[in-house]
Amino acid sequence: MSEGVVIVGAGHAGTTAAATLRQLGFDAPIKLLSAEATLPYHRPPLSKAWLAGEKSAEQIQLRNENFYQINAIELINSCSVTAIDTHNKRLECAASLLRYDKLILATGCQARPLAGLDEYTNVLSLRNLADARRLQEQLGQAHHLTLIGGGFVGLEVAATARKRGIAVDVIEAESGLLKRVLPDLVADFFLQKHRTEGVNLHLNTVAKSFQAKENRLCSITLSNQHTLYTDLVLVCIGDSPAVDLAGAAHLRTELAAIYVDPQLRTSCDHIYAIGDCTSFHLPLSGQLTRLPSVQNAVDQGKAVAQSLVGKGTGYDPVPWFWSDQYNIKLQIAGVSTDNTTLLLRGSPSDEKFSVLEHIQGRLMAVYSINSAADHLAARTLIKNKLPLDVNLAADSSVALKDCA
Amino acid sequence: MSDAINITFITADQQRFSISGTLGSSLMETAIANNVPGIEAECGGACACATCHVFVPSSLAAPNDDLEDVMLDEVAVTRQSNSRLACQIELSTDLQDAVFHLPERQI
Numbered sequence: 001m002s003e004g005v006v007i008v009g010a011g012h013a014g015t016t017a018a019a020t021l022r023q024l025g026f027d028a029p030i031k032l033l034s035a036e037a038t039l040p041y042h043r044p045p046l047s048k049a050w051l052a053g054e055k056s057a058e059q060i061q062l063r064n065e066n067f068y069q070i071n072a073i074e075l076i077n078s079c080s081v082t083a084i085d086t087h088n089k090r091l092e093c094a095a096s097l098l099r100y101d102k103l104i105l106a107t108g109c110q111a112r113p114l115a116g117l118d119e120y121t122n123v124l125s126l127r128n129l130a131d132a133r134r135l136q137e138q139l140g141q142a143h144h145l146t147l148i149g150g151g152f153v154g155l156e157v158a159a160t161a162r163k164r165g166i167a168v169d170v171i172e173a174e175s176g177l178l179k180r181v182l183p184d185l186v187a188d189f190f191l192q193k194h195r196t197e198g199v200n201l202h203l204n205t206v207a208k209s210f211q212a213k214e215n216r217l218c219s220i221t222l223s224n225q226h227t228l229y230t231d232l233v234l235v236c237i238g239d240s241p242a243v244d245l246a247g248a249a250h251l252r253t254e255l256a257a258i259y260v261d262p263q264l265r266t267s268c269d270h271i272y273a274i275g276d277c278t279s280f281h282l283p284l285s286g287q288l289t290r291l292p293s294v295q296n297a298v299d300q301g302k303a304v305a306q307s308l309v310g311k312g313t314g315y316d317p318v319p320w321f322w323s324d325q326y327n328i329k330l331q332i333a334g335v336s337t338d339n340t341t342l343l344l345r346g347s348p349s350d351e352k353f354s355v356l357e358h359i360q361g362r363l364m365a366v367y368s369i370n371s372a373a374d375h376l377a378a379r380t381l382i383k384n385k386l387p388l389d390v391n392l393a394a395d396s397s398v399a400l401k402d403c404a
Numbered sequence: 405m406s407d408a409i410n411i412t413f414i415t416a417d418q419q420r421f422s423i424s425g426t427l428g429s430s431l432m433e434t435a436i437a438n439n440v441p442g443i444e445a446e447c448g449g450a451c452a453c454a455t456c457h458v459f460v461p462s463s464l465a466a467p468n469d470d471l472e473d474v475m476l477d478e479v480a481v482t483r484q485s486n487s488r489l490a491c492q493i494e495l496s497t498d499l500q501d502a503v504f505h506l507p508e509r510q511i
Contacts, residue, residue: 042448049449059429060448064437298446322452329471331452372471376454376478 004029006100013275014106016301046132047156105273109239142232150177154236159325262314264304274300331375334365361387377401416508432490442506449491456490459505
């Protein structure tokens with residue numbers, strides 16, 4: 001394999017793939033291409049600890065600068081890939097052609113934009129470190145922040161801003177926050193928490209028109225006729241997988257993401273894809289799924305390395321996820337499916353509880369609030385498919401790991 | 405003198421890594437930054453994964469809080485009385501020349 005592996009994208013997935021290949025004894029060349037100018041870094045702190053000024057850029061690096069050279073991983077920064085030439089197995093980049101034997105696409109996602117707002121200097125999005133730097137700089141001057149979109153990114157930034165004493169409004173099209181990703185009990189918990197922390201919520205409404213002075217937005221009129229005044233806006237209405245390269249190379253896409261098989265292979269047998277840019281059939285649920293999360297990025301990064309050295313056992317994860325907002329740690333294990341029965345353990349009023357979703361005792365998903373023991377037990381129980389004693393599980397004085 | 409804190413990690417197979425970290429960084433960040441093997445830190449320090457398990461000198465053995473204590477019950481190898489999560493230990497002058505042992509696995 002003289003040309004080795006080229007990995008497009010140096011986020012959690014791409015960097016993990018490179019590191020795992022070396023750990024498994026892969027000794028052909030590895031090129032890790034980053035569109036950014038910095039060393040690879042952890043993305044979650046950008047809306048939390050880094051944005052709050054609690055961590056520096058050095059502290060959130062995925063590996064230190066010597067790691068790549070020590071492991072003969074050629075990290076190429078500020079690299080812009082324009083096309084994949086699948087016939088000749090090479091990448092067309094802005095300034096060069098890179099040959100490969102195997103290609104891994106780890107291109108991640110972009111923040112979905114809201115049309116018509118590009119010209120305003122105080123309307124931002126948050127996906128990468130450069131975005132986070134702009135946001136942090138403007139937060140330093142802002143009295144009022146508006147989040148368009150009440151999903152995880154928006155709410156984490158809202159919590160960080162509230163801790164800094166900045167007034168915050170959230171505009172959300174649905175009837176509650178996080179409605180599409182959490183059971184009602186947990187979504188309602190977050191709604192109450194943000195209200196209690198002083199966030200002004202505008203639900204069942206969208207931004208209808210914008211008023212500006214020079215090139216700064218100063219107010220937004222909502223579909224419910226209300227006008228809100230603001231000096232900084234963050235658009236956080238979801239992410240879209242970066243699939244332009246894949247699409248142009250005619251790779252199969254599903255759910256607007258690059259479709260991969262259990263070996264992380266795309267529809268082209270020498271091209272693999274991992275992380276936020278992918279969709280696949282999740283064995284746990286049997287469903288076609290996207291899992292934009294650190295867990296999936298890291299685990300697909302490891303799995304693709306195993307596939308490439310001929311040791312792939314098929315990607316079959318128990319998904320897990322976390323979000324930190326104020327003093328609340330949400331942890332999710334598994335994935336929601338239809339026909340589940342819900343079971344509550346613990347106490348929402350104590351800000352310490354879990355909602356379990358099971359099918360006749362077989363645990364499918366657990367949503368935990370400040371209940372790390374439940375979360376970690378759930379990951380094992382879901383993986384091993386052990387039937388739960390639901391009466392014991394409803395009793396929070398019994399450890400969840402002892403309920404199967 | 406700078407705020408460099410010199411510490412040593414010893415892996416399960418007895419490899420020694422003598423490294424230097426800065427005051428205020430976590431033990432986990434310091435290990436990762438110095439390519440010490442044997443720490444996974446899947447969640448990057450959010451106290452959400454229990455994969456940065458270390459064995460510490462007895463003076464450091466008390467977990468920071470209930471969350472760390474609860475997470476320590478879930479580590480991959482059996483919890484010992486001197487088990488801690490490296491992401492919850494901040495480098496301080498008390499840790500100068502401290503030695504940390506790593507478990508044989510984190511997952």
